[in-house]
Amino acid sequence: MDLKSFIRTIPDYPKAGIMFRDVTTLMGHPQAFRRAVDELVQPFAGLKIDKVAGIEARGFILGGACAHQLSAGFVPLRKKGKLPYKSISQSYELEYGIDELEMHEDAVAPGERILVVDDLIATGGTAEAGIKLLQKGGAIVEAAIFLVDLPELGGTQKIEALGVPTVSLMRFDGH
Template sequence: MPFATSLKDAIRTIPDYPKPGIMFRDITTLLGDARAFRRTVDELVQPYAGTKIDKIAGIEARGFILGGAVAHQLSAGFVPIRKKGKLPHTVVSVAYSLEYGLDEMEMHEDAVAPGERVILVDDLIATGGTATAAVELLRRIGAEVAACVFVIDLPDLGGADRLRALDVPVRTLISFEGH
């Protein structure tokens, strides 16, 4: 069975969550399948093996799980990008738009040194609002964003294209049509 097919089979789809018309792509089933999880991490890491990557930045919360595994495989440090108010030390923050208003994300100001090469990791790219804000945050403290990697792309929502428009390479493993 091709990897993309087996990966799609490992992801549970929940219709009408969190609201009617949304098809929620639940990766907890993938994470619970040791073989699918391992293969997913291997596929996320593969293009960057042997290159100089200093840090992996993961977006709260599923990006922490995937990003930690990717950081381990690449022998890189891990940087959590969190919702406002969750980090204990001096932070830099960025506001970003949600469909119902604004939110903020933060990271420690000393988490990445200027010039360090960073890969941003999350489970899914939809409209790209969160990922675009995370790229802005990383660049603001001097990081070189080497790539953004996601398990799932929802190409109809255009997020991966928004990131590419910022001159950031984007890697996704599978895509689902719709929202």
């Protein structure tokens, strides 16, 4: 099964020159979604992963499925202002400005082994913020896993420079 064939590409979205990689088409296909989740967690089978942290929003879908497969807990990493309890935050740069990711202050315990999950890695800013946020909470980030890598944008190198290995199932040239 070629998982790449289940990813819809939408040209010029959200702006001219961008090739948007829509993973919702893969998630909507039962066998492709199952296979993708199985392949994402396979390198971690038999390891003690305490929790999976999913980055809002598609990372919630993948992260929940991965947590289930690994018999691990789930931690939502949310955009600023979305969590109801005391939270800690980590800012990151966007193309035009700054945003923040947050998690509940008690979402992770010191020493817990965590996988960070998102649908796609491009420049790596959001994933980097998620990793730093988890580390602020005392967690050990074992790896960051993604369905899609856009290698020309350098995100994987940014994450690996933090000492966090990455796993991506597919690579798409261009952005």
